[in-house]
Amino acid sequence: MQLSVIILNYNVRYFLELCVLSVQSAIENIDAEIIVVDNNSSDDSCKMMKERFPAVKLIENKENSGFPKGNNIGVAQAKGKYICILNPDTVVAEDTFVKVLAFAERQKKLGIVGVKLIDGAGKFLPESKRGIPTPWVAFTKIAALYKLFPKVKSFGKYYASHLNENQTGQVEILVGAFMVMQRDLYLEIGGFDEDCFMYSDDIDLSYMVLQKGKSNFYFHETTVIHYKGESTIKDETYMKRFQEAMNFFYKKHFKVSSLFSIFMKLGILFFSFVKMFQGKSQLKPEKExxxxxxxxxxxxxxxxxxxxxxxxxxxxxxxxxxxxxxxxxxxxxxxxxxxxxxxxxxxxxxxxxxxxxxxxxxxxxxxxxxxxxxxxxxxxxxxxxxxx
CATH class of the missing domain: 3.40.1360 (Dna Topoisomerase Vi A Subunit; Chain: A, domain 2)
Known part of the structure; x- marks a missing residue:
């Protein structure tokens, strides 16, 4: 089998239906399978899957075990040479996997392939391609230096500004909403680190792939919708888990001074508050x-x-x-x-x-x-x- 698409779902029943329908259309001419892992949703996601997509493999977890463990459970049952980690709040084009797999087959020392992501309004999502969030790179992000000084290359590493959105090339970090890689490589590095509940898991996986001497790629020749706001309600729980995720990544991969650790904690707290309030409902203009x-x-x-x-x-x-x-x-x-x-x-x-x-x-x-x-x-x- 060429491809296994792993979709981890939690309480997004309608977006899941849209996602699976788009994936079905995209794998019609590929030897592929879809595996939906449900993390104990309280909506009728599983009922919908059984009724509308009875041929799709459905794994029903008895608890919300988090993003890393949920995906690892799905990959453990995958049969494809390649796997695609795919969020349920995404929509793929009919030729997305054909193009990505053709690109992957041409690469030597292939790590992970990510694609151009847009939000539900058609706007490019800059996290489609990123750099390693070293303490300095994270600071340029938190302080918004990449926005204040867009022409300074050292300030643009967080969003891999050496490539524009319509350029394919090597990057360091890719987003977990869409990741294609060989299943053997995923298993070799141990998959997602289950000590991280969510939010820095894709950074950690991308980084571990680089440490294996592989190359990660941003591929712009296909576009995927990522509604993004469905993944999590940005409330106090989100803020707490975001802080824990960033602390997890730094403790695992970087040695920093106590003074810098305090600075980063303050920065993460500030950044978490910003992300939380970005998710609050805003007054929408009336549709005319x-x-x-x-x-x-x-x-x-x-x-x-x-x-x-x-x-x-x-x-x-x-x-x-x-x-x-x-x-x-x-x-x-x-x-x-x-x-x-x-x-x-x-x-x-x-x-x-x-x-x-x-x-x-x-x-x-x-x-x-x-x-x-x-x-x-x-x-x-x-x-x-x-x-x-």
Whole structure:
């Protein structure tokens, strides 16, 4: 078998359905398997998986054992030459794995391959490629020096600024939302360190791969949506675990002075507060126009009854899905993609081309009864249910 896709889920039932559907489309022409590991979700994630995806291997943990252990459990049952660690709040394009695996096969001393990630509004996520967060690099991040002095190379290491978002090349650290690597290498380094509950596990895994003399790569030729805000509610528990994760990484890999340790603790505390308040709900602008892109006129009528403002209809039997579709609309516009007629790749491409504060996006899954999406990467997404 060529590929095993490991998806660790915890209470994101609707995003999980979207993710698995996109992965199924992406592995149609690959000898591959999907393994969903559920960390004792209290929603109906497992029920949904059994009903909608009965052929997908489902592992039901009896407790929330954390990100590292949950993924290790999944990889232990994987059969593929390559594994993909994939967050459940992601959407892959139909050709994502074909492109990534072809790239991986061409590399010598391959470590981990990551891809270009965008949020639910189509905006590039800079954590798609990162450098080792040494104490100095972490300081430049915490102090926002990379923003204040963007042309100073030594300040841009945290987000691997030697590459722009549309350049493929070697990087040091990749994000756990999407990681492809050989299963044998994952097992050789022991997988994710289970002493870390979450948040620095991907940094640690990337670093351990580098220590084995392997090379990690950022691959820009395919784009994956990472809604991100679904992964965790950024509350006091998040802040505590984020601090613990950073302390874990520094204690494991770096020797620093007591004075610097105190400084880093203060920095981590400050950074944690910033991350926590980024996740607080913000006042959203009212949607002035909803636009359904589909071939189903009746669906726009049904959505108009639910969303209240009239939903405009773009008929794909007449028009093509291009940025020009938006030029006729003023104000804040929400684009609804009908997945029955629009591929995930087309959705992603359009989101990237139309990224703008005035545009938001939702996807309506085929054979489902809900719309789903997220307006930004700092808060949880929106799910709108309707009768089919």
């Amino acid at each position: 126009q909803y636009v359904l892109v589909s071939k189903n006129k009746e669906l726009s009528i049904k959505l108009s009854e639910i969303l209240k403002p009239e939903v405009d209809f773009v008929d794909l039997t007449i028009e093509k899905l291009t940025i020009n579709l938006l030029l006729q609309y003023k104000g804040t516009v929400e684009i609804i993609f009908d997945n029955e007629f629009i591929s995930f790749k087309e959705c992603i491409k359009f989101m990237e081309s139309a990224k703008n504060n005035k545009y938001t996006f939702k996807i309506m899954l085929k054979n489902s009864d809900f719309l789903i999406g997220s307006d930004n990467s700092n808060e949880r997404g929106t799910i709108v249910k309707f009768g089919v």
